[in-house]
Amino acid sequence: MTTRVxxxxxxxxxxxxxxxxxxxxxxxxxxxxxxPARLVRQWDVLERGIAAWLxxxxxxxxxxxxxxxxxxxxxxxVGRFDFTIDYGYDADGDGELWLDADAVAFTIxxxxxxxxxxxxxxxxxxxxxxxxxxxWSTTTLRSTRGFTRNSIGTAMTGASLGAGLAHxxxxx
Numbered sequence: 001m002t003t004r005v006x007x008x009x010x011x012x013x014x015x016x017x018x019x020x021x022x023x024x025x026x027x028x029x030x031x032x033x034x035x036p037a038r039l040v041r042q043w044d045v046l047e048r049g050i051a052a053w054l055x056x057x058x059x060x061x062x063x064x065x066x067x068x069x070x071x072x073x074x075x076x077x078v079g080r081f082d083f084t085i086d087y088g089y090d091a092d093g094d095g096e097l098w099l100d101a102d103a104v105a106f107t108i109x110x111x112x113x114x115x116x117x118x119x120x121x122x123x124x125x126x127x128x129x130x131x132x133x134x135x136w137s138t139t140t141l142r143s144t145r146g147f148t149r150n151s152i153g154t155a156m157t158g159a160s161l162g163a164g165l166a167h168x169x170x171x172x
Contacts, residue, residue, distance in 0.1 A: 013158030014054035018047055020099040020156040021062050021083045021163055028064060028081055031108035034120050045135035046122055058130035059085050063123040065142055066114055077142040078118060079111060080168040089162025099156040103165060107152050111167045144168055
């Protein structure tokens with residue numbers, strides 16, 4: 001008698017990284033003084049889309065844009081956070097799953113807080129041909145002209161999936 005066990009590690013890793021990125025976003029939203037209620041209301045839709053696009057390998061980055069509605073369009077961006085995806089992270093590794101909450105906390109400290117009137121949204125940057133997910137629509141990211149991208153490094157992994165974290169600050 002032969003027994004065979006097969007685990008779809010990529011599916012588990014995609015779910016772990018999707019959940020980890022959302023937890024990281026929630027930590028950033030709270031830590032920078034933004035209202036987490038919108039994120040909580042959209043959690044299921046966000047998780048479903050992020051996990052689907054990680055499984056299909058179409059997600060390039062998960063972006064949190066922060067803007068001030070009192071400023072004119074094109075000049076309203078006040079900050080941004082990117083979780084960038086690496087589908088070849090530690091391809092020979094042992095399948096370890098982790099989230100570095102300290103890296104997220106460090107990013108929050110480096111970034112600082114936002115005025116209470118600021119708004120935010122979560123945007124998935126996807127490759128062409130991505131599968132449609134109910135609740136998601138197309139959009140364009142705000143310009144980061146006049147901002148500097150500050151890379152923190154890898155914030156989480158799930159087997160061969162990795163997610164780096166960066167934040168944008170206004171250039172002087």
